[in-house]
Amino acid sequence: MNMKCIMVNRIGGFDVMDVPVRMPHADEILIRVEVTGLCRTDLKLIRLGHRDLVLPRIPGEEVVGVVSETGENVKSIKQGDRVYVYPGMWCGGCPSCRAGAENLCRNMQIMGFHRDGGFAQFVTAPAQSVIPVPEGLTAELAVFAEPLSCCLNALELGQVGPGKTVAIWGAGPAGTLLARAAKAMGAETFSIDPDPERRSRIQGHETCPEKTVDVCIVAVGSVDAYQSALSRLGPRGRLVVFSGLHPDADRLSVSFNQLHYHEQTLVGAYGCCYRHGHQALDRIASGSVAVADLISHRMALDDLEKALLMVETRQCRKILLYPDENSPHQTDHLHK
Numbered sequence: 001m002n003m004k005c006i007m008v009n010r011i012g013g014f015d016v017m018d019v020p021v022r023m024p025h026a027d028e029i030l031i032r033v034e035v036t037g038l039c040r041t042d043l044k045l046i047r048l049g050h051r052d053l054v055l056p057r058i059p060g061e062e063v064v065g066v067v068s069e070t071g072e073n074v075k076s077i078k079q080g081d082r083v084y085v086y087p088g089m090w091c092g093g094c095p096s097c098r099a100g101a102e103n104l105c106r107n108m109q110i111m112g113f114h115r116d117g118g119f120a121q122f123v124t125a126p127a128q129s130v131i132p133v134p135e136g137l138t139a140e141l142a143v144f145a146e147p148l149s150c151c152l153n154a155l156e157l158g159q160v161g162p163g164k165t166v167a168i169w170g171a172g173p174a175g176t177l178l179a180r181a182a183k184a185m186g187a188e189t190f191s192i193d194p195d196p197e198r199r200s201r202i203q204g205h206e207t208c209p210e211k212t213v214d215v216c217i218v219a220v221g222s223v224d225a226y227q228s229a230l231s232r233l234g235p236r237g238r239l240v241v242f243s244g245l246h247p248d249a250d251r252l253s254v255s256f257n258q259l260h261y262h263e264q265t266l267v268g269a270y271g272c273c274y275r276h277g278h279q280a281l282d283r284i285a286s287g288s289v290a291v292a293d294l295i296s297h298r299m300a301l302d303d304l305e306k307a308l309l310m311v312e313t314r315q316c317r318k319i320l321l322y323p324d325e326n327s328p329h330q331t332d333h334l335h336k
């Protein structure tokens with residue numbers, strides 16, 4: 001059996017290819033991809049490469065689909081189940097895994113980076129990594145579990161909770177999910193984005209007043225945003241390093257006396273753990289974090305180049321890609 005896929009053979013571009021479907025090993029399942037989300041990381045990975053990318057590779061780390069085949073050892077999941085795929089495959093035995101931070105596993109294999117991902121009609125995943133989608137939740141809402149999981153990891157590391165004030169730099173899909181999830185956790189949130197239209201998309205957003213906050217989360221890859229976040233950090237404040245910076249411009253000046261006298265913390269956040277997938281699906285299914293209005297375009301996998309250009313020029317919110325020609329996507333433009 002063959003399938004259509006996007007293959008990155010060299011950094012800078014990709015090919016639409018027809019390749020054999022890899023059948024699942026004993027502990028794996030084969031998933032027919034229903035929908036896959038496009039994010040800025042995919043743009044970076046294809047155009048510039050990525051620390052964790054091993055070529056040639058089918059990208060795609062936001063995947064929801066239906067189980068098509070199961071390996072002989074798989075008992076927890078059956079054919080026909082709709083599943084969300086946690087993109088990590090972790091060893092379970094290293095110090096990070098044992099500490100509950102499998103996203104930092106020293107043997108981590110990320111779908112779409114170290115192993116093939118969801119920009120294809122089928123994807124193979126370890127049964128360990130999949131989570132059944134709650135009854136009644138559509139594939140295109142469930143696929144937000146991946147970006148939302150990364151936000152939940154960042155909010156956990158920022159120790160966001162009731163009564164905390166949280167300022168978020170960036171009002172793109174990630175910044176919006178961060179703000180909504182923080183609010184759902186009982187925090188008071190402020191969004192900082194130079195674009196008023198993007199800022200206004202966050203329901204009930206408030207512009208950050210000229211004061212300090214408990215938690216600053218930077219969801220834009222900009223040194224200026226980080227510098228501004230440092231200046232807004234209050235006593236015992238935590239600055240969450242959510243967005244990576246360009247490797248040639250990832251240095252900024254920090255006053256260690258500021259950290260010392262105000263007992264402030266800088267904390268990195270990268271990816272998400274398996275448990276965040278469960279939490280994210282629960283929040284989406286219960287409506288605690290709204291995601292539907294973030295979808296701006298539904299496109300065919302063949303239109304990836306067009307989709308990447310839209311991400312590059314920020315002419316979109318979330319773009320969902322459909323690998324199956326028979327899907328009801330037909331490149332509609334919900335929001336301009």
Ligand SMILES: [Zn+2]
Nearest residue numbers: 091094097105
């Ligand atoms: Zn490990």
